[in-house]
Amino acid sequence: MFFSSSSPVPNETLVLSVTQTLLSARLTNLTDSVKVLNFTYEKISDTSYVIKFTFNISSVSMTQNPDLRNDTYKQVESIINNALNTLLNEAGAEPFEPQSSSFTSSGNQVNGDMTYHFQDGDTKTPAAFLNELKAQSTPITGSAVVQTKMVFSSTSSIPSKNLVLNSTETLLSARRTNLTDSVKVLNFTYEKISDTSYAVIFLFSVNNISILENPDLRNNTYNQVASIVNNAVSKSSKNQVNGDMMYSFKDEDTKTPAAFLNEITPVLGNVLIYIRLVFKNLTRVPSEADVLNAANALLDAKIRRARDLVTQKLSDPVSIQDVKYQQIDNKSYIISFGFQIGNVTISKDIQLRNETYNLIQKTINNLLNTILNVKGAPEFVFPFSNYTLNGTEIVANSEYVFVEGETKWTPSGFLFAILNISGLSTVTTPAAQTEPPVHVVLRPTVQAQNTTTGGNSTWILGIIIPCSIVIILIPCWILLCDEVIGSQVRNRYGKVSLGQFQQVRAAQMSNSNWRPDLQEV
Structure with a gap:
C-alpha cells in the first residue's frame, strides 16, 4: 500500500x-x-x-x-x-x-x-x-508533573534542614516571577542522605504541553518538558506526562545551582570582640596615665597591646588595639579592649551560627577571666555578649559596670589596681583583706539589642554562687532601691503619700555616699 x-x-x-x-x-x-x-x-x-x-x-x-x-x-x-x-x-x-x-x-x-x-x-x-x-x-494540550531530585555531596558537614528550606523559599520567592505562567512549583522537601550528602526534591507542574495521543510517540513532548526542567525520563498517561529527574553535585563541580549554594554555603570571615569596663559613681577618676600604667604593668602584652594578625583559632584572639582609656564625666570612665579572630567559618544557618557564637563567647569568657579574675580562682561565666553579623564579619560587644559595694571576691592584680586608683577599694594589696573589697556590679549591654538567640539565662546564678558576686541588672536595682527606701521611710515617718515618698527617694538617690545595706536586703 x-x-x-x-x-x-x-x-x-x-x-x-x-x-x-x-x-x-x-x-x-x-x-x-x-x-x-x-x-x-x-x-x-x-x-x-x-x-x-x-x-x-x-x-x-x-x-x-x-x-x-x-x-x-x-x-x-x-x-x-x-x-x-x-x-x-x-x-x-x-x-x-x-x-x-x-x-x-x-x-x-x-x-x-x-x-x-x-x-x-x-x-x-x-x-x-x-x-x-x-x-x-495531532498534539493535544496537556500537562506535565515532574519530580526533580538534586543530590549534593560535600566533604564537609551538610547544612541543616531549616537552612536549606529557608534558602530555597527565599530564592523561589524572589524568582517565581521569572517563570512562565505555565510552570508552577508544587512543593519542595529536604532529605538527609548521610553526614556529607543531602537532597532537595522539587515537584513541578507544567501546563499547556503539546502531547501526542499515542504514548509511544511522545519523545518530542519529553524533549519539550526536558527543555523546561532540564532532563526527564518519563512515564505518561493520556494527557499528562509524569517525569523524574536526578541531579548530582559535588564540591569540585563547575556547573552547579550557584545561587542556591551561595545562599547556604558558609563563608570565611572575621570576628571583632570589643570589651568595655565601665566605672561609675566614683569619688575620684584616675588619670589615663594611671590606668595605662596599671595595664602595662599587670596585663599580658597579648591582651594590652595591638599585634600583627596571624592565623589563629577561635580560642586565640589577637588584640587589635592598645588598652584605651575614656573619661565619661567627672565620676565615670571606661577601659576598652579590642580583639580580632580571622578565618572564622560563618554560616547563614542561624543554628550553625549560634554554635559559632557560643565558641566566641567561650573565648570572651577566657579573656574576661584573664583580665578580671585572680589567677587560680574558679572561672566566672560572664553574661552573653551582644552579637551582630555584618556581611562576613561578626561583632561581639561586651560591657560591664563597676560600682562601690562589698564582696568577698578577690579580683586580678590588674583589676585590683584599677579599683584602688578609682577609689573603690582602700586595700593596698590583693592579699591583704583587712577591709572588705569592692562590690562589683557586672551587667551586659541592653539585652534586647541582641541579634542572636544564644546566651546563658543562668549567668546571674553562675556568678553569685561560685564567686560570691552580687549581680544586679539596672531595672532590678531601681526596684530594690525603691523597696529599701520605702522600708526606711515607713520605719522613720510612718505612712506617707506617694509624693512624699518620691521626694525622700530623690534626696537619698542624689547622695553619692548613700547606699542600702545589701546584707539586710
Missing part, C-alpha cells in the same frame, strides 16, 4: 502503532481462514511511504490444472481486498481497490502480490487508518 502526500510522512513508529491499534480492534471481524502474518513500514521519500502486509488464506478452492486457476486468483484477490477494507476502512465507506495484482501457483499453493496507491484528494482510501493516523499525530 503506497501513500503519497504533500506533507512530511509520519514516522515508522506512528504508522506501525496505528496499524496495530486497528488490527487489535478488528481482526475478530475476519474469517478464521484469513490471518495477518506480518506488516512492515518503508519510507520511500519525505512525502511517500509504504505499508506491506503478508496474509495467509486457508481452505481455498482451486482446480488441479494450474492454467485454469484464474477464478481462484480472483477469489483470493477479493478475500484480501475485503480483509484490508475490514481492517483499515471506515464501516459503510466505499471500499478501496488495488491498482494492480499478480498471482502464481505451485502445487496446491497460490502466491500473490497486490498493489494499492493512495494520495491526497482520493475518495477511496483506507479512511479508518488515515483518520487514526491523523488523530495520533
Whole structure:
C-alpha cells in the first residue's frame, strides 16, 4: 500500500502503532481462514511511504490444472481486498481497490502480490487508518508533573534542614516571577542522605504541553518538558506526562545551582570582640596615665597591646588595639579592649551560627577571666555578649559596670589596681583583706539589642554562687532601691503619700555616699 502526500510522512513508529491499534480492534471481524502474518513500514521519500502486509488464506478452492486457476486468483484477490477494507476502512465507506495484482501457483499453493496507491484528494482510501493516523499525530494540550531530585555531596558537614528550606523559599520567592505562567512549583522537601550528602526534591507542574495521543510517540513532548526542567525520563498517561529527574553535585563541580549554594554555603570571615569596663559613681577618676600604667604593668602584652594578625583559632584572639582609656564625666570612665579572630567559618544557618557564637563567647569568657579574675580562682561565666553579623564579619560587644559595694571576691592584680586608683577599694594589696573589697556590679549591654538567640539565662546564678558576686541588672536595682527606701521611710515617718515618698527617694538617690545595706536586703 503506497501513500503519497504533500506533507512530511509520519514516522515508522506512528504508522506501525496505528496499524496495530486497528488490527487489535478488528481482526475478530475476519474469517478464521484469513490471518495477518506480518506488516512492515518503508519510507520511500519525505512525502511517500509504504505499508506491506503478508496474509495467509486457508481452505481455498482451486482446480488441479494450474492454467485454469484464474477464478481462484480472483477469489483470493477479493478475500484480501475485503480483509484490508475490514481492517483499515471506515464501516459503510466505499471500499478501496488495488491498482494492480499478480498471482502464481505451485502445487496446491497460490502466491500473490497486490498493489494499492493512495494520495491526497482520493475518495477511496483506507479512511479508518488515515483518520487514526491523523488523530495520533495531532498534539493535544496537556500537562506535565515532574519530580526533580538534586543530590549534593560535600566533604564537609551538610547544612541543616531549616537552612536549606529557608534558602530555597527565599530564592523561589524572589524568582517565581521569572517563570512562565505555565510552570508552577508544587512543593519542595529536604532529605538527609548521610553526614556529607543531602537532597532537595522539587515537584513541578507544567501546563499547556503539546502531547501526542499515542504514548509511544511522545519523545518530542519529553524533549519539550526536558527543555523546561532540564532532563526527564518519563512515564505518561493520556494527557499528562509524569517525569523524574536526578541531579548530582559535588564540591569540585563547575556547573552547579550557584545561587542556591551561595545562599547556604558558609563563608570565611572575621570576628571583632570589643570589651568595655565601665566605672561609675566614683569619688575620684584616675588619670589615663594611671590606668595605662596599671595595664602595662599587670596585663599580658597579648591582651594590652595591638599585634600583627596571624592565623589563629577561635580560642586565640589577637588584640587589635592598645588598652584605651575614656573619661565619661567627672565620676565615670571606661577601659576598652579590642580583639580580632580571622578565618572564622560563618554560616547563614542561624543554628550553625549560634554554635559559632557560643565558641566566641567561650573565648570572651577566657579573656574576661584573664583580665578580671585572680589567677587560680574558679572561672566566672560572664553574661552573653551582644552579637551582630555584618556581611562576613561578626561583632561581639561586651560591657560591664563597676560600682562601690562589698564582696568577698578577690579580683586580678590588674583589676585590683584599677579599683584602688578609682577609689573603690582602700586595700593596698590583693592579699591583704583587712577591709572588705569592692562590690562589683557586672551587667551586659541592653539585652534586647541582641541579634542572636544564644546566651546563658543562668549567668546571674553562675556568678553569685561560685564567686560570691552580687549581680544586679539596672531595672532590678531601681526596684530594690525603691523597696529599701520605702522600708526606711515607713520605719522613720510612718505612712506617707506617694509624693512624699518620691521626694525622700530623690534626696537619698542624689547622695553619692548613700547606699542600702545589701546584707539586710
